[in-house]
Amino acid sequence: MASISSTSASHFDELRWLINIRRSLAEELEEEEEIEVPVSIFNVPKALMLTDPESYVPQLVALGPYHYWRPELHEMETYKLAAAKRTQKHLQCLQFHTLVENLMRFEPRIRACYHKYLHFDGETLAWMMAIDASFLLEFLQIYGIRQGKKTLSRMSAHNSILRDVVMLENQIQLFILRKVLEIQNSSLESADELLVSMLNGLSKELSPLRTMDHSVKIDVSTCAHVLNFLHDTIVPKLDEEQCETSEPEDNKTSDSQVPKQLLSESWNLVSRMKRNSFRIIKALLHSRPARVLLKLPLKIVSNLPGILILKQLIKHVFFPQDNEEREAKPDHGSGRNKPPPAEEIAIPSVEDLLKSGVRFIPTNGNISKITFDPNTVTFHLPTVTLDINTKVVLRNLVAYEASKASGPLVFTRYTELMNGIIDTEQDVKLLSEKGIILNHLKSDEEAAELWNGMSKSIRLTKVAFLDKVIEDVNKYHNYRWNVKARKFFKQYVYGSWQLLTLLAAIMILILLTFQTFCSVYSCSRVLRIQA
Incomplete structure (x- = not known):
């Protein structure tokens, strides 16, 4: 029986898919729908989602299909249905399902706006959009009434809805809002005027920067959704010169730069000689004979007071590879599921x-x-x-x-x-x-x-x-001269502490060896020093 029921269900799904395909191909789309619709509602890239998921995932209300079935957001469905009932009262003697039927004609356009494939049939998608659009429009109407805005903007629930409304994955198309307002107002011009006033009020509330001059009006017909409108009010339209990145002119060198480049090349040569000499000294100290010679005096004088501290210092300076190997061992458990590190541009604080x-x-x-x-x-x-x-x-x-x-x-x-x-x-x-x-x-x-x-x-x-x-x-x-001086000391003085410590340790080691030798043999007799 189970296999028979599953077979019939599969056959029903195939039949429904076939009916939807035939209806989509048979319908005569309006002229504006024949234009290719770009994707405008995306999934947040994983590299960004991992940094702070709560900033991208709605916490109170779902708008559109991406988060529609999350059980923790179902509590708001009651308020959304209440908004749909109030919308029906403004539809001028039309039933709510008439609005749904109007939206079903835009099914291909609605689906084309979403980056992810939507596992909904056309009727379910139209009902979802009609209800969510009713709720969103009722919420946005607050920003057409200044007194109501001042009252509700202090409520935590209102701020939670505000944050959900601007999330990338929680967007619905503005042309759906325009269609609902057009049916309510019997005029597309008045619908656009009302929608722009509400979106401008929302931008004033949410924009961290000062919005653009109100003399520059944004055409809502060119905006995909609320987040797109907010972006256009904050980010200016740039000229081609402002967008282009100038290429470095490596081959063009003025006469005034020749002495500067010569001095720079000379300094780089000295720096390379310094680094090469340091590598040679380091290689000699890491060789096996040098390690034996350096460790042998330590064993002789290890019982003297204060020598243990010097021993640890010399080991740290002469044989750092042991510590490096310990630090280089990967920690397989700590780096799991960590977000990528934030990168900063090179500019002073x-x-x-x-x-x-x-x-x-x-x-x-x-x-x-x-x-x-x-x-x-x-x-x-x-x-x-x-x-x-x-x-x-x-x-x-x-x-x-x-x-x-x-x-x-x-x-x-x-x-x-x-x-x-x-x-x-x-x-x-x-x-x-x-x-x-x-x-x-x-x-x-x-x-x-x-x-x-x-x-x-x-x-x-x-x-x-x-x-x-x-x-x-x-x-x-x-x-700046003070910045140059700070960098010089940091790079060539503070950065050379290992070399200075090495020289100091060698000098102390030589003196200790000489002291030990003098304690065994009479240095004054050998060197013929009179007491």
Whole structure:
């Protein structure tokens, strides 16, 4: 009986699949549906998901098919159904299933927007979209009423929904919201006007940076979803010159650079000679005869006071390979399921830049206004607001940019810049004093962890105007005399402590050997020294 029932179920699935295929091919799609629809709702890349899963997985409400069947999110289905009932009252004497039937005509377009294959039939997918769109529109209407916005923005549940709404895997298409509003308002123009006002209010609430000038209106027909709209309000449209990365001109050398290059090559030659001589000394000390000769005096004088400390020091300096082998042994258990380490760009921290004379000034614009003026030594950065929702917004904007097929990773490069200049809570405090960071988190340490936790994108991040700023900052900082002196001492003095320790240990060893020899033989008689 079980085999018969499974066979009939399989036959039913095949029949339903065949009916859906025939209906899809027989339907005459509208002209706008004949246009190729790009994928816009992606799965978060695993490299990013491993760093902080809670920032990418909805915690309260599921919108769309990716997280629809998660049992911990079913509690919100009651509120979603209540929103659908209220939507039905505004459908102008139409039934809710009429809206569903309208959405079923867009099934191919809906499926094309999702990166993952959807295991739903057309009717189930249409009902899901109609209910989720009703809930999302009712939630977004709060941002058309300023009084309601001020009241609900302080509620923890409201903030949880806000974070879920901007997650990359929790998006539904804006054209579905437009279709629902069009049926309610009997006009596509009024529907778009209402939708833009709600999305602008949402952007004001969630945007960590100042949004674009309201005179620049964003066409909702070109935006895929809420996260896409938020990205377009924050990230400026760049010119081709700002997107292109200039190639280094290795073959072009001016006359003024010849002495500099000659001095640099001479210094590199001296450095290589130093390294080669150090390798020769190290190889001789690691040879078997040298090890025997060095260990033999230790056995003779090992019982003398204080010699045990010297013995450990000499072993650590002369025979470090034992420690290196111990440290090199892999720990098979500790590295399992660990996320990839976050990478930072090469740029000094805020504290180091301030010590070298750099001034930080907040800008009135967005990311495109980030500049560094070497004449006035001024670093211009946009004001950024950090609150309970900022981490989720930042991470999902980066995930969206990394998943798109094209376009420069402008916002990702901005987060890498902030990650590079912020190392500790002191850096956050200094930027807060300059008015660049408006920190509404519990502490400066939490803000520093937020920026330091931003991992590098999975795609190559090259934005010409931001890379130029980073290059100019590094050039100014590295050519300061105090920075040069610090680097010189760190590289050639502090970095040579092993060689200095080696020479000191050899000198002490020679003196101890000489002292032991003199204790056995009369040095004054041998050397003919008069007492």
